[in-house]
Amino acid sequence: MNHVVFLLVPGLHLLDLAGPAQAFSTASGLGHPYTLGYVAEQEQVPTAQGVPLLAGLAWPQLGPDDLIVVPGWRTAALADSPVLGAGSLRALRDHHARGGTVASVCAGAEALGRAGLLDGRRCTTHHDVQHELARRYPRATVVRDVLYTADDRVVTSAGIASGIDLALHLIATRHGPAVAAQVARDMVVYARRNGHEPQASAMLRYRSHLDDIVHRAQDLLDTRFDRPWPLPALAAAVGVSERTLTRLFTRATGGLTPLRYQQTLRLERAEHLISHGTTVDSAARAVGFQDARMLRRLRARTGGPDADGA
Incomplete structure:
Protein backbone atom coordinates (compact mmCIF):
# COMPACT_ATOMS: atom_id res chain seq x y z
CA MET A 1 0.00 0.00 0.00
CA ASN A 2 2.42 2.65 -1.18
CA HIS A 3 -0.47 4.76 -2.48
CA VAL A 4 -3.65 5.43 -0.52
CA VAL A 5 -6.31 7.15 -2.61
CA PHE A 6 -9.48 8.51 -1.03
CA LEU A 7 -12.58 8.71 -3.24
CA LEU A 8 -14.43 11.79 -2.00
CA VAL A 9 -18.22 11.90 -2.27
CA PRO A 10 -20.29 15.07 -1.66
CA GLY A 11 -21.50 15.33 1.93
CA LEU A 12 -18.69 13.18 3.31
CA HIS A 13 -17.95 13.18 7.03
CA LEU A 14 -14.61 14.82 7.80
CA LEU A 15 -13.62 12.25 10.42
CA ASP A 16 -14.34 9.38 8.02
CA LEU A 17 -11.62 10.89 5.87
CA ALA A 18 -9.29 12.50 8.39
CA GLY A 19 -9.01 9.48 10.73
CA PRO A 20 -7.60 7.00 8.19
CA ALA A 21 -5.61 9.75 6.43
CA GLN A 22 -3.94 10.68 9.72
CA ALA A 23 -3.15 7.04 10.49
CA PHE A 24 -1.40 6.44 7.17
CA SER A 25 0.34 9.82 7.37
CA THR A 26 1.60 8.93 10.85
CA ALA A 27 2.86 5.56 9.60
CA SER A 28 4.70 7.39 6.82
CA GLY A 29 6.36 9.61 9.42
CA LEU A 30 7.54 6.48 11.23
CA GLY A 31 9.44 5.32 8.17
CA HIS A 32 6.79 3.44 6.19
CA PRO A 33 6.21 5.80 3.26
CA TYR A 34 2.72 6.31 1.90
CA THR A 35 1.56 8.69 -0.78
CA LEU A 36 -1.93 10.00 -0.05
CA GLY A 37 -4.19 11.14 -2.88
CA TYR A 38 -7.73 12.50 -3.13
CA VAL A 39 -9.99 11.93 -6.14
CA ALA A 40 -13.55 13.10 -6.76
CA GLU A 41 -16.00 13.62 -9.59
CA GLN A 42 -15.89 17.39 -8.97
CA GLU A 43 -12.97 19.57 -7.94
CA GLN A 44 -14.67 21.11 -4.89
CA VAL A 45 -16.35 18.62 -2.58
CA PRO A 46 -18.77 19.84 0.12
CA THR A 47 -18.61 18.04 3.46
CA ALA A 48 -21.25 17.30 6.06
CA GLN A 49 -19.46 19.65 8.47
CA GLY A 50 -19.42 22.56 6.02
CA VAL A 51 -15.71 22.60 5.14
CA PRO A 52 -15.22 22.35 1.36
CA LEU A 53 -12.41 20.14 0.10
CA LEU A 54 -10.41 20.22 -3.13
CA ALA A 55 -9.67 17.00 -4.99
CA GLY A 56 -8.22 15.86 -8.28
CA LEU A 57 -10.37 14.52 -11.10
CA ALA A 58 -7.87 12.02 -12.54
CA TRP A 59 -7.06 8.67 -10.95
CA PRO A 60 -3.36 7.93 -10.39
CA GLN A 61 -1.80 4.73 -11.67
CA LEU A 62 -2.40 2.10 -8.98
CA GLY A 63 -0.96 -1.36 -8.44
CA PRO A 64 -1.83 -4.41 -6.32
CA ASP A 65 -0.07 -2.99 -3.26
CA ASP A 66 -2.17 0.18 -3.27
CA LEU A 67 -5.40 1.04 -1.46
CA ILE A 68 -8.60 2.92 -2.32
CA VAL A 69 -10.69 4.20 0.61
CA VAL A 70 -14.25 5.52 0.31
CA PRO A 71 -15.14 7.70 3.34
CA GLY A 72 -18.77 7.79 4.35
CA TRP A 73 -21.24 10.63 3.98
CA ARG A 74 -24.27 12.01 5.78
CA THR A 75 -27.47 10.27 4.69
CA ALA A 76 -30.71 9.16 6.30
CA ALA A 77 -30.96 6.25 3.86
CA LEU A 78 -28.45 4.59 1.57
CA ALA A 79 -30.95 4.78 -1.28
CA ASP A 80 -30.68 8.59 -1.05
CA SER A 81 -26.86 8.60 -1.21
CA PRO A 82 -25.10 10.84 -3.73
CA VAL A 83 -24.83 9.46 -7.23
CA LEU A 84 -21.50 7.90 -8.15
CA GLY A 85 -20.61 7.89 -11.81
CA ALA A 86 -19.77 4.82 -13.84
CA GLY A 87 -16.11 5.87 -13.96
CA SER A 88 -15.72 5.87 -10.17
CA LEU A 89 -17.44 2.51 -9.79
CA ARG A 90 -15.32 1.05 -12.57
CA ALA A 91 -12.16 2.35 -10.87
CA LEU A 92 -13.13 0.49 -7.70
CA ARG A 93 -13.91 -2.73 -9.56
CA ASP A 94 -10.81 -2.62 -11.73
CA HIS A 95 -8.47 -1.91 -8.84
CA HIS A 96 -9.80 -4.90 -6.91
CA ALA A 97 -9.69 -7.10 -10.00
CA ARG A 98 -6.00 -6.23 -10.42
CA GLY A 99 -5.29 -7.45 -6.89
CA GLY A 100 -5.63 -4.16 -5.02
CA THR A 101 -7.45 -3.50 -1.76
CA VAL A 102 -10.59 -1.38 -1.45
CA ALA A 103 -11.99 -0.10 1.82
CA SER A 104 -14.94 1.92 3.08
CA VAL A 105 -15.88 3.83 6.19
CA CYS A 106 -19.49 4.13 7.37
CA ALA A 107 -21.92 4.70 4.47
CA GLY A 108 -19.01 4.33 2.06
CA ALA A 109 -19.93 0.63 1.95
CA GLU A 110 -22.77 1.70 -0.35
CA ALA A 111 -20.21 2.66 -3.00
CA LEU A 112 -18.59 -0.78 -2.77
CA GLY A 113 -22.04 -2.35 -3.03
CA ARG A 114 -22.84 -0.35 -6.16
CA ALA A 115 -19.54 -1.49 -7.63
CA GLY A 116 -20.52 -5.12 -6.99
CA LEU A 117 -17.73 -5.71 -4.50
CA LEU A 118 -19.89 -6.75 -1.54
CA ASP A 119 -21.50 -9.76 -3.22
CA GLY A 120 -20.50 -12.97 -1.50
CA ARG A 121 -18.40 -11.13 1.09
CA ARG A 122 -18.63 -10.12 4.73
CA CYS A 123 -19.05 -6.40 5.30
CA THR A 124 -20.29 -3.83 7.80
CA THR A 125 -21.37 -0.21 7.99
CA HIS A 126 -22.87 2.32 10.41
CA HIS A 127 -25.46 0.71 12.68
CA ASP A 128 -28.16 3.09 11.46
CA VAL A 129 -28.02 1.69 7.92
CA GLN A 130 -26.92 -1.93 8.46
CA HIS A 131 -30.42 -3.31 7.83
CA GLU A 132 -30.78 -1.29 4.65
CA LEU A 133 -27.36 -2.40 3.39
CA ALA A 134 -28.42 -6.03 3.89
CA ARG A 135 -31.68 -5.41 1.99
CA ARG A 136 -29.97 -3.60 -0.89
CA TYR A 137 -27.23 -6.21 -1.28
CA PRO A 138 -28.76 -9.58 -0.32
CA ARG A 139 -25.74 -11.51 -1.60
CA ALA A 140 -23.55 -9.76 0.97
CA THR A 141 -23.19 -10.89 4.59
CA VAL A 142 -23.63 -7.79 6.75
CA VAL A 143 -21.88 -8.30 10.10
CA ARG A 144 -23.23 -6.30 13.03
CA ASP A 145 -21.48 -5.19 16.22
CA VAL A 146 -17.96 -5.16 14.77
CA LEU A 147 -15.65 -2.25 14.07
CA TYR A 148 -14.50 -3.57 10.70
CA THR A 149 -14.48 -6.61 8.44
CA ALA A 150 -11.91 -7.84 5.93
CA ASP A 151 -12.85 -10.30 3.19
CA ASP A 152 -10.80 -10.91 0.05
CA ARG A 153 -9.23 -7.43 -0.02
CA VAL A 154 -12.58 -5.73 0.62
CA VAL A 155 -12.36 -4.00 4.00
CA THR A 156 -15.34 -2.17 5.51
CA SER A 157 -15.75 -0.34 8.81
CA ALA A 158 -18.64 0.86 10.91
CA GLY A 159 -19.40 4.48 11.75
CA ILE A 160 -17.17 7.55 11.71
CA ALA A 161 -14.25 6.94 14.14
CA SER A 162 -14.05 3.22 13.26
CA GLY A 163 -12.15 4.31 10.16
CA ILE A 164 -9.15 4.72 12.46
CA ASP A 165 -9.52 1.10 13.59
CA LEU A 166 -9.74 0.03 9.95
CA ALA A 167 -6.55 1.91 9.12
CA LEU A 168 -4.71 0.47 12.13
CA HIS A 169 -5.77 -3.01 11.04
CA LEU A 170 -4.42 -2.43 7.54
CA ILE A 171 -1.17 -1.01 8.92
CA ALA A 172 -0.79 -3.98 11.28
CA THR A 173 -1.44 -6.39 8.40
CA ARG A 174 1.14 -4.65 6.23
CA HIS A 175 3.86 -3.76 8.75
CA GLY A 176 3.08 -5.76 11.90
CA PRO A 177 1.30 -4.93 15.16
CA ALA A 178 4.28 -3.08 16.63
CA VAL A 179 4.04 -0.41 13.93
CA ALA A 180 0.25 -0.18 14.37
CA ALA A 181 0.77 0.25 18.11
CA GLN A 182 3.23 3.09 17.47
CA VAL A 183 0.74 4.80 15.15
CA ALA A 184 -2.04 4.43 17.73
CA ARG A 185 0.23 5.84 20.40
CA ASP A 186 1.23 8.85 18.29
CA MET A 187 -2.43 9.53 17.52
CA VAL A 188 -3.35 9.11 21.22
CA VAL A 189 -6.15 6.67 20.41
CA TYR A 190 -7.26 3.46 22.01
CA ALA A 191 -6.58 0.25 20.09
CA ARG A 192 -10.04 -1.22 20.45
CA ARG A 193 -11.28 -4.81 20.22
CA ASN A 194 -13.22 -5.66 17.09
CA GLY A 195 -16.61 -6.84 18.39
CA HIS A 196 -16.72 -10.57 18.99
CA GLU A 197 -13.34 -11.15 17.33
CA PRO A 198 -10.25 -11.54 19.55
CA GLN A 199 -7.74 -8.72 19.59
CA ALA A 200 -5.08 -9.27 16.95
CA SER A 201 -2.05 -8.83 19.20
CA ALA A 202 -0.96 -8.12 22.74
CA MET A 203 1.07 -5.28 21.25
CA LEU A 204 -2.27 -3.51 20.72
CA ARG A 205 -4.29 -5.03 23.55
CA TYR A 206 -2.18 -3.44 26.30
CA ARG A 207 -1.78 -0.02 24.68
CA SER A 208 -5.05 1.54 25.89
Whole structure:
Protein backbone atom coordinates (compact mmCIF):
# COMPACT_ATOMS: atom_id res chain seq x y z
CA MET A 1 0.00 0.00 0.00
CA ASN A 2 2.42 2.65 -1.18
CA HIS A 3 -0.47 4.76 -2.48
CA VAL A 4 -3.65 5.43 -0.52
CA VAL A 5 -6.31 7.15 -2.61
CA PHE A 6 -9.48 8.51 -1.03
CA LEU A 7 -12.58 8.71 -3.24
CA LEU A 8 -14.43 11.79 -2.00
CA VAL A 9 -18.22 11.90 -2.27
CA PRO A 10 -20.29 15.07 -1.66
CA GLY A 11 -21.50 15.33 1.93
CA LEU A 12 -18.69 13.18 3.31
CA HIS A 13 -17.95 13.18 7.03
CA LEU A 14 -14.61 14.82 7.80
CA LEU A 15 -13.62 12.25 10.42
CA ASP A 16 -14.34 9.38 8.02
CA LEU A 17 -11.62 10.89 5.87
CA ALA A 18 -9.29 12.50 8.39
CA GLY A 19 -9.01 9.48 10.73
CA PRO A 20 -7.60 7.00 8.19
CA ALA A 21 -5.61 9.75 6.43
CA GLN A 22 -3.94 10.68 9.72
CA ALA A 23 -3.15 7.04 10.49
CA PHE A 24 -1.40 6.44 7.17
CA SER A 25 0.34 9.82 7.37
CA THR A 26 1.60 8.93 10.85
CA ALA A 27 2.86 5.56 9.60
CA SER A 28 4.70 7.39 6.82
CA GLY A 29 6.36 9.61 9.42
CA LEU A 30 7.54 6.48 11.23
CA GLY A 31 9.44 5.32 8.17
CA HIS A 32 6.79 3.44 6.19
CA PRO A 33 6.21 5.80 3.26
CA TYR A 34 2.72 6.31 1.90
CA THR A 35 1.56 8.69 -0.78
CA LEU A 36 -1.93 10.00 -0.05
CA GLY A 37 -4.19 11.14 -2.88
CA TYR A 38 -7.73 12.50 -3.13
CA VAL A 39 -9.99 11.93 -6.14
CA ALA A 40 -13.55 13.10 -6.76
CA GLU A 41 -16.00 13.62 -9.59
CA GLN A 42 -15.89 17.39 -8.97
CA GLU A 43 -12.97 19.57 -7.94
CA GLN A 44 -14.67 21.11 -4.89
CA VAL A 45 -16.35 18.62 -2.58
CA PRO A 46 -18.77 19.84 0.12
CA THR A 47 -18.61 18.04 3.46
CA ALA A 48 -21.25 17.30 6.06
CA GLN A 49 -19.46 19.65 8.47
CA GLY A 50 -19.42 22.56 6.02
CA VAL A 51 -15.71 22.60 5.14
CA PRO A 52 -15.22 22.35 1.36
CA LEU A 53 -12.41 20.14 0.10
CA LEU A 54 -10.41 20.22 -3.13
CA ALA A 55 -9.67 17.00 -4.99
CA GLY A 56 -8.22 15.86 -8.28
CA LEU A 57 -10.37 14.52 -11.10
CA ALA A 58 -7.87 12.02 -12.54
CA TRP A 59 -7.06 8.67 -10.95
CA PRO A 60 -3.36 7.93 -10.39
CA GLN A 61 -1.80 4.73 -11.67
CA LEU A 62 -2.40 2.10 -8.98
CA GLY A 63 -0.96 -1.36 -8.44
CA PRO A 64 -1.83 -4.41 -6.32
CA ASP A 65 -0.07 -2.99 -3.26
CA ASP A 66 -2.17 0.18 -3.27
CA LEU A 67 -5.40 1.04 -1.46
CA ILE A 68 -8.60 2.92 -2.32
CA VAL A 69 -10.69 4.20 0.61
CA VAL A 70 -14.25 5.52 0.31
CA PRO A 71 -15.14 7.70 3.34
CA GLY A 72 -18.77 7.79 4.35
CA TRP A 73 -21.24 10.63 3.98
CA ARG A 74 -24.27 12.01 5.78
CA THR A 75 -27.47 10.27 4.69
CA ALA A 76 -30.71 9.16 6.30
CA ALA A 77 -30.96 6.25 3.86
CA LEU A 78 -28.45 4.59 1.57
CA ALA A 79 -30.95 4.78 -1.28
CA ASP A 80 -30.68 8.59 -1.05
CA SER A 81 -26.86 8.60 -1.21
CA PRO A 82 -25.10 10.84 -3.73
CA VAL A 83 -24.83 9.46 -7.23
CA LEU A 84 -21.50 7.90 -8.15
CA GLY A 85 -20.61 7.89 -11.81
CA ALA A 86 -19.77 4.82 -13.84
CA GLY A 87 -16.11 5.87 -13.96
CA SER A 88 -15.72 5.87 -10.17
CA LEU A 89 -17.44 2.51 -9.79
CA ARG A 90 -15.32 1.05 -12.57
CA ALA A 91 -12.16 2.35 -10.87
CA LEU A 92 -13.13 0.49 -7.70
CA ARG A 93 -13.91 -2.73 -9.56
CA ASP A 94 -10.81 -2.62 -11.73
CA HIS A 95 -8.47 -1.91 -8.84
CA HIS A 96 -9.80 -4.90 -6.91
CA ALA A 97 -9.69 -7.10 -10.00
CA ARG A 98 -6.00 -6.23 -10.42
CA GLY A 99 -5.29 -7.45 -6.89
CA GLY A 100 -5.63 -4.16 -5.02
CA THR A 101 -7.45 -3.50 -1.76
CA VAL A 102 -10.59 -1.38 -1.45
CA ALA A 103 -11.99 -0.10 1.82
CA SER A 104 -14.94 1.92 3.08
CA VAL A 105 -15.88 3.83 6.19
CA CYS A 106 -19.49 4.13 7.37
CA ALA A 107 -21.92 4.70 4.47
CA GLY A 108 -19.01 4.33 2.06
CA ALA A 109 -19.93 0.63 1.95
CA GLU A 110 -22.77 1.70 -0.35
CA ALA A 111 -20.21 2.66 -3.00
CA LEU A 112 -18.59 -0.78 -2.77
CA GLY A 113 -22.04 -2.35 -3.03
CA ARG A 114 -22.84 -0.35 -6.16
CA ALA A 115 -19.54 -1.49 -7.63
CA GLY A 116 -20.52 -5.12 -6.99
CA LEU A 117 -17.73 -5.71 -4.50
CA LEU A 118 -19.89 -6.75 -1.54
CA ASP A 119 -21.50 -9.76 -3.22
CA GLY A 120 -20.50 -12.97 -1.50
CA ARG A 121 -18.40 -11.13 1.09
CA ARG A 122 -18.63 -10.12 4.73
CA CYS A 123 -19.05 -6.40 5.30
CA THR A 124 -20.29 -3.83 7.80
CA THR A 125 -21.37 -0.21 7.99
CA HIS A 126 -22.87 2.32 10.41
CA HIS A 127 -25.46 0.71 12.68
CA ASP A 128 -28.16 3.09 11.46
CA VAL A 129 -28.02 1.69 7.92
CA GLN A 130 -26.92 -1.93 8.46
CA HIS A 131 -30.42 -3.31 7.83
CA GLU A 132 -30.78 -1.29 4.65
CA LEU A 133 -27.36 -2.40 3.39
CA ALA A 134 -28.42 -6.03 3.89
CA ARG A 135 -31.68 -5.41 1.99
CA ARG A 136 -29.97 -3.60 -0.89
CA TYR A 137 -27.23 -6.21 -1.28
CA PRO A 138 -28.76 -9.58 -0.32
CA ARG A 139 -25.74 -11.51 -1.60
CA ALA A 140 -23.55 -9.76 0.97
CA THR A 141 -23.19 -10.89 4.59
CA VAL A 142 -23.63 -7.79 6.75
CA VAL A 143 -21.88 -8.30 10.10
CA ARG A 144 -23.23 -6.30 13.03
CA ASP A 145 -21.48 -5.19 16.22
CA VAL A 146 -17.96 -5.16 14.77
CA LEU A 147 -15.65 -2.25 14.07
CA TYR A 148 -14.50 -3.57 10.70
CA THR A 149 -14.48 -6.61 8.44
CA ALA A 150 -11.91 -7.84 5.93
CA ASP A 151 -12.85 -10.30 3.19
CA ASP A 152 -10.80 -10.91 0.05
CA ARG A 153 -9.23 -7.43 -0.02
CA VAL A 154 -12.58 -5.73 0.62
CA VAL A 155 -12.36 -4.00 4.00
CA THR A 156 -15.34 -2.17 5.51
CA SER A 157 -15.75 -0.34 8.81
CA ALA A 158 -18.64 0.86 10.91
CA GLY A 159 -19.40 4.48 11.75
CA ILE A 160 -17.17 7.55 11.71
CA ALA A 161 -14.25 6.94 14.14
CA SER A 162 -14.05 3.22 13.26
CA GLY A 163 -12.15 4.31 10.16
CA ILE A 164 -9.15 4.72 12.46
CA ASP A 165 -9.52 1.10 13.59
CA LEU A 166 -9.74 0.03 9.95
CA ALA A 167 -6.55 1.91 9.12
CA LEU A 168 -4.71 0.47 12.13
CA HIS A 169 -5.77 -3.01 11.04
CA LEU A 170 -4.42 -2.43 7.54
CA ILE A 171 -1.17 -1.01 8.92
CA ALA A 172 -0.79 -3.98 11.28
CA THR A 173 -1.44 -6.39 8.40
CA ARG A 174 1.14 -4.65 6.23
CA HIS A 175 3.86 -3.76 8.75
CA GLY A 176 3.08 -5.76 11.90
CA PRO A 177 1.30 -4.93 15.16
CA ALA A 178 4.28 -3.08 16.63
CA VAL A 179 4.04 -0.41 13.93
CA ALA A 180 0.25 -0.18 14.37
CA ALA A 181 0.77 0.25 18.11
CA GLN A 182 3.23 3.09 17.47
CA VAL A 183 0.74 4.80 15.15
CA ALA A 184 -2.04 4.43 17.73
CA ARG A 185 0.23 5.84 20.40
CA ASP A 186 1.23 8.85 18.29
CA MET A 187 -2.43 9.53 17.52
CA VAL A 188 -3.35 9.11 21.22
CA VAL A 189 -6.15 6.67 20.41
CA TYR A 190 -7.26 3.46 22.01
CA ALA A 191 -6.58 0.25 20.09
CA ARG A 192 -10.04 -1.22 20.45
CA ARG A 193 -11.28 -4.81 20.22
CA ASN A 194 -13.22 -5.66 17.09
CA GLY A 195 -16.61 -6.84 18.39
CA HIS A 196 -16.72 -10.57 18.99
CA GLU A 197 -13.34 -11.15 17.33
CA PRO A 198 -10.25 -11.54 19.55
CA GLN A 199 -7.74 -8.72 19.59
CA ALA A 200 -5.08 -9.27 16.95
CA SER A 201 -2.05 -8.83 19.20
CA ALA A 202 -0.96 -8.12 22.74
CA MET A 203 1.07 -5.28 21.25
CA LEU A 204 -2.27 -3.51 20.72
CA ARG A 205 -4.29 -5.03 23.55
CA TYR A 206 -2.18 -3.44 26.30
CA ARG A 207 -1.78 -0.02 24.68
CA SER A 208 -5.05 1.54 25.89
CA HIS A 209 -3.37 3.98 28.26
CA LEU A 210 -1.65 7.37 28.11
CA ASP A 211 1.49 6.74 30.16
CA ASP A 212 4.41 7.83 27.98
CA ILE A 213 7.05 6.06 30.10
CA VAL A 214 5.21 2.75 29.78
CA HIS A 215 4.69 3.27 26.04
CA ARG A 216 8.43 3.81 25.62
CA ALA A 217 9.16 0.63 27.56
CA GLN A 218 6.62 -1.26 25.45
CA ASP A 219 8.21 0.08 22.27
CA LEU A 220 11.52 -1.46 23.34
CA LEU A 221 9.95 -4.76 24.38
CA ASP A 222 7.81 -4.97 21.23
CA THR A 223 10.79 -4.64 18.91
CA ARG A 224 13.13 -6.88 20.92
CA PHE A 225 10.88 -9.31 22.81
CA ASP A 226 13.03 -12.27 21.71
CA ARG A 227 16.12 -10.87 23.49
CA PRO A 228 16.93 -10.54 27.19
CA TRP A 229 15.62 -7.34 28.77
CA PRO A 230 16.72 -7.21 32.43
CA LEU A 231 14.58 -4.83 34.45
CA PRO A 232 17.55 -2.56 35.36
CA ALA A 233 18.44 -2.11 31.68
CA LEU A 234 14.84 -1.45 30.68
CA ALA A 235 14.33 1.07 33.48
CA ALA A 236 17.56 2.86 32.60
CA ALA A 237 16.53 3.01 28.93
CA VAL A 238 13.32 4.90 29.79
CA GLY A 239 14.91 7.01 32.52
CA VAL A 240 13.20 5.84 35.72
CA SER A 241 13.98 3.53 38.62
CA GLU A 242 13.13 -0.17 38.50
CA ARG A 243 10.49 0.28 41.20
CA THR A 244 8.87 3.21 39.38
CA LEU A 245 8.80 1.38 36.07
CA THR A 246 7.24 -1.72 37.61
CA ARG A 247 4.60 0.37 39.39
CA LEU A 248 3.70 2.40 36.30
CA PHE A 249 3.78 -0.60 33.98
CA THR A 250 1.56 -2.71 36.22
CA ARG A 251 -0.97 0.09 36.59
CA ALA A 252 -1.08 0.92 32.87
CA THR A 253 -1.44 -2.67 31.63
CA GLY A 254 -3.93 -3.89 34.18
CA GLY A 255 -1.54 -5.97 36.26
CA LEU A 256 1.33 -7.04 33.99
CA THR A 257 4.95 -6.52 34.98
CA PRO A 258 7.43 -5.84 32.18
CA LEU A 259 8.58 -9.48 32.38
CA ARG A 260 5.03 -10.82 32.13
CA TYR A 261 4.37 -8.53 29.19
CA GLN A 262 7.47 -9.81 27.41
CA GLN A 263 6.44 -13.40 28.14
CA THR A 264 2.99 -12.66 26.69
CA LEU A 265 4.58 -11.39 23.48
CA ARG A 266 6.81 -14.44 23.29
CA LEU A 267 3.94 -16.83 23.94
CA GLU A 268 1.75 -15.18 21.32
CA ARG A 269 4.48 -15.41 18.69
CA ALA A 270 5.28 -19.00 19.66
CA GLU A 271 1.61 -20.00 19.31
CA HIS A 272 1.60 -18.49 15.84
CA LEU A 273 4.69 -20.47 14.85
CA ILE A 274 3.32 -23.71 16.31
CA SER A 275 0.02 -23.27 14.48
CA HIS A 276 2.02 -23.13 11.24
CA GLY A 277 3.84 -26.40 11.92
CA THR A 278 6.84 -25.38 14.03
CA THR A 279 7.69 -27.69 16.93
CA VAL A 280 7.46 -26.41 20.49
CA ASP A 281 11.26 -26.69 20.88
CA SER A 282 11.94 -24.68 17.71
CA ALA A 283 9.29 -22.10 18.56
CA ALA A 284 10.75 -21.66 22.04
CA ARG A 285 14.20 -20.93 20.63
CA ALA A 286 12.80 -18.58 17.99
CA VAL A 287 11.06 -16.36 20.55
CA GLY A 288 13.97 -16.21 22.97
CA PHE A 289 13.46 -18.99 25.52
CA GLN A 290 16.62 -20.93 26.32
CA ASP A 291 14.66 -24.18 26.32
CA ALA A 292 11.07 -25.29 25.78
CA ARG A 293 10.18 -25.90 29.45
CA MET A 294 9.21 -22.29 30.12
CA LEU A 295 7.12 -22.17 26.96
CA ARG A 296 5.33 -25.37 27.92
CA ARG A 297 4.60 -23.99 31.39
CA LEU A 298 3.22 -20.75 29.93
CA ARG A 299 1.06 -22.64 27.44
CA ALA A 300 -0.30 -24.85 30.21
CA ARG A 301 -0.99 -21.82 32.40
CA THR A 302 -3.07 -20.21 29.65
CA GLY A 303 -4.90 -23.37 28.75
CA GLY A 304 -2.93 -24.07 25.58
CA PRO A 305 -1.86 -27.56 24.44
CA ASP A 306 1.36 -28.92 25.81
CA ALA A 307 2.72 -31.16 23.09
CA ASP A 308 4.63 -30.67 19.85
CA GLY A 309 2.34 -30.14 16.89
CA ALA A 310 -0.75 -29.91 19.10
